[in-house]
Amino acid sequence: MNCSIASALDVVGEPWTLLIVRDAFYGVRRFDDFQENLGIARNVLTARLKKLVEAGVFRKTAYRQRPLRYEYRLTDKGAALFTVIVGLKQWGDRYGIASRNGKPMDLVDRTDGHPLDPVLIDAASGRRLELTNVRAVAGPGAQQATRDFFDRLALSRPPTR
Template sequence: MLGQTYDSQLCSIARTLEVVGERWTLLIIRDAQLGLRRFEEFQDSLGIARNVLTNRLSKLVDEGLLDRVSYQERPTRYEYQPTSKGKALLTAVLALMHWGDEYAADPAGPPRITSHVGCGGNVREQLVCTTCGQVVGPDAVHLLPGPALTGQPA
């Protein structure tokens, strides 16, 4: 049985969930990827309680996924900008979005479409072999023990 944290799990997914696994966090990351920057914008988009949003934004700043940047002096106001670490979550966020479009779809269709800025084509995430460059499907992937696995399951 899992506890409140995943500290005892020797697993990169569990470590990632410690950072982004809370129910509002990926939605805040999604909104930041969409260009929202200010506290009120996040709150309007999500309908989240102010104290919860404050806590989640602080954690994302502490974890290095967002930068808190002053945009006004009197009174001091801040906006939240994705860092390179935060932007690197785009592939995971899109994978979840595309999975939802396929398996938890609204009858009207997907709420957002991913479009390539260069040509306007649809963008999809893929699994690609780093050795041969071949695009592979889930059935062609084996999860093998890595150097940090010390006999524990995960």
């Protein structure tokens, strides 16, 4: 499928995968710590970590030689998933039922500890992005079928004034 979202889901769309990445953002690096915190079966965790390493989301580095033990560190590619995790957190805070007593986790500024309320903005203009002020169009990497899809959508929209 000629779609960046579909390509991303090929890497991170399996159950457990984004929770592993989330824990890495919290600072978890070692297999046993992922397993203990998530309660995930060891064989499932092994498979997910292997796929994330192969996809370049994590790099595997030895921290002990005898017995050989590894830790998993986010690469730049993995760190770029931060916005996805924050978006899912915000959606879960707003619509989820994780806690009736409030949000289970907050984000705070690392230097001063002040609470943060992240928003999605356009880097060039600084404008806040919302569903009501953006639309999707075919990009430079779009295949003809994708261009045709967006052309059909454009034709079905009422003209703007």
